[in-house]
Amino acid sequence: MANWIPLWLHKLGSPPMFYRFAGTLRPWAMAFAVLLGATALYGGLVLAPADYQQGDAYRIIFIHVPSAWMSLFIYAVMAVASIIALVWRLKLAEVVAMESAPIGAAFTFITLVTGSLWGKPMWGTWWTWDARLTSELVLLFLYLGVIGLYHSFEDRRQGARAAAFLAIIGIINVPIVHFSVNWWNTLHQGSTVRILGPSKMSGDMLWPLLTMMGATKLYYIASLFGRVRTDLLAMESGKDWVRQIAEQEARK
Amino acid sequence: MSSFFAMGGYAAYVWPAYAVFFTVLIADYLSPGLRRRRNLRELRARLARQSARQQRNPTTSP
Numbered sequence: 387m388a389n390w391i392p393l394w395l396h397k398l399g400s401p402p403m404f405y406r407f408a409g410t411l412r413p414w415a416m417a418f419a420v421l422l423g424a425t426a427l428y429g430g431l432v433l434a435p436a437d438y439q440q441g442d443a444y445r446i447i448f449i450h451v452p453s454a455w456m457s458l459f460i461y462a463v464m465a466v467a468s469i470i471a472l473v474w475r476l477k478l479a480e481v482v483a484m485e486s487a488p489i490g491a492a493f494t495f496i497t498l499v500t501g502s503l504w505g506k507p508m509w510g511t512w513w514t515w516d517a518r519l520t521s522e523l524v525l526l527f528l529y530l531g532v533i534g535l536y537h538s539f540e541d542r543r544q545g546a547r548a549a550a551f552l553a554i555i556g557i558i559n560v561p562i563v564h565f566s567v568n569w570w571n572t573l574h575q576g577s578t579v580r581i582l583g584p585s586k587m588s589g590d591m592l593w594p595l596l597t598m599m600g601a602t603k604l605y606y607i608a609s610l611f612g613r614v615r616t617d618l619l620a621m622e623s624g625k626d627w628v629r630q631i632a633e634q635e636a637r638k
Numbered sequence: 639m640s641s642f643f644a645m646g647g648y649a650a651y652v653w654p655a656y657a658v659f660f661t662v663l664i665a666d667y668l669s670p671g672l673r674r675r676r677n678l679r680e681l682r683a684r685l686a687r688q689s690a691r692q693q694r695n696p697t698t699s700p
Contacts, residue, residue: 416667431642432642436646441646441647441648442645442646442647442648442652443645443646443648443651443652445645445648445652446651446652446655449655449656449659450655453659488666488669489666492662492663492665492666495662496658496659496662496663499655499658500655500658500659503651503652503654503655503658504651504655506651507648507651605663605667608667609663609666609667609670612667612670612671613670615670615674616670616671616673616674616677619674619677619678620673620677623677623681628681629681629685631678632678632681632682632685633682635678636682
C-alpha cells in the first residue's frame with residue numbers, strides 16, 4: 387500500500403503524465419463547475435429572499451464572497467507550490483505556482499470590482515482606504531508582481547524561482563486580509579460564514595453561497611489544468627512527446 | 639420576470655457585478671487555448687525548418 391502511492395505521485399510529477407492526467411480531468415472539473423454554478427445562481431438570484439436591510443443589492447454576495455475566498459485560497463496554493471518549487475526544484479510545482487497567479491489575480495480583480503459595485507449603494511462610496519479593501523488591493527499587486535517578475539526573465543525557470551520567492555514573502559498578506567475586519571475598525575462587515583460554530587446567515591442564502599464556493603474551486607482546477615498543460619508544452623518543446631502532440635494537432 | 643431583472647431597484651449594481659464575474663472568468667478560461675495553439679504552430683514551423691535544412695545538406699548534422 388505504502389509503496390505504490392509515492393510511485394504514482396512521482397509519475398504524476400512528470401510533465402507528459404501530468405499533461406494527460408490534466409487533460410482528462412479538466413473537462414469534468416469545468417462541467418461540474420458550470421453545473422454547480424448554475425444551481426447556485428438559481429438559488430441565489432431566484433429562490434433566496436431579499437435581505438431585510440439591503441434589499442436585492444445583497445445578491446452580489448453570491449459572487450463577491452466566493453471570489454474573495456478564492457483570491458486567498460489560490461494565494462495559499464501558489465505559496466505552497468512555490469516552497470515545493472524552491473526546495474525540491476520540481477518543474478511541475480513551478481508551473482502550478484506561476485499559472486495560479488493569473489487566476490488568483492482574476493478572482494482578486496472580481497472581488498474588488500464587485501465589492502465596489504456593492505459598496506456604492508450600501509456605503510455610498512465606490513472605494514474607501516480601509517483595512518479590508520486596502521489589503522485586498524495589496525493582494526492584487528502581489529499577484530501582479532509575481533506575474534511580472536516571472537515574465538521579466540529570459541529563462542522561464544529562473545523567472546519562476548525569483549517569482550516563487552516573492553510569492554512566499556507575500557503570504558504574510560493573506561492572514562492580514564482575513565483578519566483585517568477583526569483587527570481594525572472598518573466599513574466592511576465581519577465574516578458571516580464561519581467554519582467553526584454556526585454561520586450568521588439563513589439557510590436559503592447560505593446554500594447558494596457554499597455551492598458557488600464549490601463551483602469556483604472546481605473552476606480553479608479546470609483553469610489551472612488548462613494553463614499548466616499549455617505551459618508544460620512550451621517548457622518541454624524540445625522533447626519528443628511535445629513533438630508528437632504538435633504533429634497530431636497538425637493532422638486535425 | 640421584469641421584477642427579477644429590476645433587482646428591487648439595484649439592477650445597475652447587481653447585473654454589472656455578475657457581468658464582470660463572467661467576462662473575467664471566460665477570458666481567463668479561454669486564454670491558455672490561444673497561447674497553446676500559437677506555441678504548437680511555432681514548434682511545427684521550427685521542426686519543418688530543421689527537416690528542410692537536413693535535406694539540403696544531409697552530411698552536416700546540427
